Amino acid sequence: MPRRFFQRYLPHPDTLKRQRSLRVVGHLIGNPSLWVLSRRSVANAFMVGLFSALLPIPFQMVVAAFGAWLLRCNLPLSVGLVWITNPLTMPVIFYGNYLLGAWLLSTPAREAPGHLSTHWIAEQMVDILPVLVLGSLVSAVVVGLAGNLIIRLIWRWHVARSWKRRRLKRRQARRSAVDDL
Template sequence: MPRRLLQRYMPHPETLKRNRSLRFMSHWIGSPSLWVLSRRGVANAFMVGLFSALLPIPFQMVVAAFGAWLLRCNLPLSVGLVWITNPLTMPLIFYGNYRLGAWLLDTPAREVPDQLSTRWVAEQLLEILPTLALGSLVAAVAVGLVANLGVRLLWRWHVVRSWKRRRHHRRRRRGDEPSA
């Protein structure tokens, strides 16, 4: 995995420690194990971040931060991935989760009216909540596990490709291989 690319966009722990609003948890944020960019740490951060993002709950970033602390994976990456469900994508993702839950429970899914309003959602919320919760939990677990495996495989592929490239360059320098 391109470690340098990830490091370029990650905030520095010292910057966050000095932030006035985060100062109360600076000892927790500054733990070196939460900032390491290793294959395990990044894969688990993707798992935690995407799992938290797909849950229809408030304070998803807090859940992701706690999960990162619990699994000792990359904190900024897991918290940042929560923003996959932003105000633009959230309705589509949660509707898909609801449809998945309806399919799993073998119940007919409610159709969205032509004029979607917050009033309609509030009226329907108690009835669709169990279906949405089940669909979201199943989707979160599945996406989290697939992301974890995918990142590990991608990281491994990147490392093997780097090894082969270095071996090729060494052979060319020694004159073992003709340059193509």
């Protein structure tokens, strides 16, 4: 079952409660509904985590944690999925979001200079930011909803496959019992 797969990699709530940096939110972390591993909670956690990961904002993990608390979905999954946009992947993902926003607004995308610097980004931010925000919001919604749907379909497929295996095992057990008589 997919639940076993996720339980293998997720931390236990008690270990997180004991950490000094998380004592302030310990009562929130201890909420059992944030640690449930069901099809709905895992799929919604993927939706929240992927949505938060594609937003060009600081403190994406806080947004993901708040979204998990609001939707009562799995907290560690939603916060962990934010790391899809890590320092290595962030420039590529956000440039893709910028290109999507430029395409949606029918504006020409600016070419990055040969030597990318923070000075160039600061100068161009007024023009880049609205396009980046639009592209990021659209991609965040689409990827979040697609992640939710894909996880629900995979979960359903896995459960149906395990039911089918059990049914075949029962049939084989009955046949061998009849053959033994």
